[in-house]
Amino acid sequence: MSMVPSSLSLRDRTLAPERYHQVTKVALVLLCAIVVTGAAVRLSGSGLGCDDWPNCNSERLVDVSTGHAAIEQVNRLFTGAVAAAVAIAVLGARLRTPRRADLEWLAYGLVAGVIAQILLGALLIKVELHPISVQGHFLLSMALVANAVVLVRRSGAADGVEPGIARLRRHRWVLAAVTGIALVTGTVVTGAGPHAGDEDVTRLDFAIPTVARIHSLTVLSAVAVALALALRLRASPVLGSSATARALSSWVVVALLQGMIGYVQYFADVPPLLVGGHVLGATILWGITVWLVMDDRSTPAL
Numbered sequence: 001m002s003m004v005p006s007s008l009s010l011r012d013r014t015l016a017p018e019r020y021h022q023v024t025k026v027a028l029v030l031l032c033a034i035v036v037t038g039a040a041v042r043l044s045g046s047g048l049g050c051d052d053w054p055n056c057n058s059e060r061l062v063d064v065s066t067g068h069a070a071i072e073q074v075n076r077l078f079t080g081a082v083a084a085a086v087a088i089a090v091l092g093a094r095l096r097t098p099r100r101a102d103l104e105w106l107a108y109g110l111v112a113g114v115i116a117q118i119l120l121g122a123l124l125i126k127v128e129l130h131p132i133s134v135q136g137h138f139l140l141s142m143a144l145v146a147n148a149v150v151l152v153r154r155s156g157a158a159d160g161v162e163p164g165i166a167r168l169r170r171h172r173w174v175l176a177a178v179t180g181i182a183l184v185t186g187t188v189v190t191g192a193g194p195h196a197g198d199e200d201v202t203r204l205d206f207a208i209p210t211v212a213r214i215h216s217l218t219v220l221s222a223v224a225v226a227l228a229l230a231l232r233l234r235a236s237p238v239l240g241s242s243a244t245a246r247a248l249s250s251w252v253v254v255a256l257l258q259g260m261i262g263y264v265q266y267f268a269d270v271p272p273l274l275v276g277g278h279v280l281g282a283t284i285l286w287g288i289t290v291w292l293v294m295d296d297r298s299t300p301a302l
């Protein structure tokens with residue numbers, strides 16, 4: 001029988017860098033998935049399926065007596081999975097050998113983001129899903145996805161290699177900024193449209209055709225910036241690695257699909273399933289955008 005107390009054996013435990021890299025990937029996938037399950041709550045009108053937090057309502061902690069309450073609670077359970085993945089990312093960063101301060105800070109960033117999301121989730125109920133709070137919820141998720149993409153990339157880079165400065169850095173940042181604006185304008189269209197999370201909540205007082213036009217113009221601007229970046233890379237391949245070129249091609253493909261879904265859903269009165277696909281596409285596109293902004297000269301090790 002072992003005489004070593006369990007606390008000591010945990011302290012002695014270490015995590016290989018490759019394993020930690022896998023842990024960060026799981027956190028990233030769950031953080032992307034919860035954006036879509038959160039959208040499912042909104043699109044099925046289940047946003048106020050539970051009118052309290054953390055209890056479902058004033059009488060019960062768990063209440064599955066209505067479909068809306070059940071959907072809302074599945075999403076809350078999923079929040080638990082995300083919280084666990086993020087806690088494991090922090091624990092893993094502390095057990096990783098060698099330890100790296102950058103990875104620990106990035107993992108703490110995820111914890112801070114999840115806590116902020118939980119608090120904002122409570123606020124959303126208090127303000128009865130006011131569109132601005134729903135927008136904030138989505139955009140904070142995008143910040144979390146960005147944080148997780150950086151963590152995945154940094155944890156996959158060799159230890160002791162300082163990240164260099166990516167070539168065409170300014171152009172990549174412009175792409176991120178314009179893509180970010182496209183996400184924000186998208187949330188404004190949602191805030192003015194029918195998909196609020198509940199039938200009776202306030203909407204943003206904008207004409208939908210006007211905000212949808214502004215949204216598609218910002219999307220077209222992002223596509224133009226991406227195509228210009230692709231042309232520069234093509235003219236001078238030393239400005240980016242083949243991984244950059246592949247990421248940029250994926251960006252263009254996802255953006256085109258996303259644009260197609262956008263137009264179809266607009267003319268088809270925003271069917272919930274398509275809008276769910278649009279939210280997923282926006283999340284993936286944002287992840288690729290952050291990947292593109294990051295340096296691609298640090299040696300990929302894993």
Ligand code: HEM
Pocket residue numbers: 039138182183184185186187188189190193194195212213215216219254255256258259260261262263265266270275278279281282285
């Ligand atoms: C790269 C392309 C695109 C991106 C990244 C994007 C992103 C977004 C985002 C983030 C939202 C908000 C989702 C939410 O808050 O749940 C949204 C909503 C929306 N987008 Fe796009 N979009 C793109 C292209 C388009 C295009 C070309 C159109 C055509 C007009 C369009 C039409 C809409 C509409 C109608 C909504 C509101 C859907 C609803 O009622 O919830 N999108 N978009």
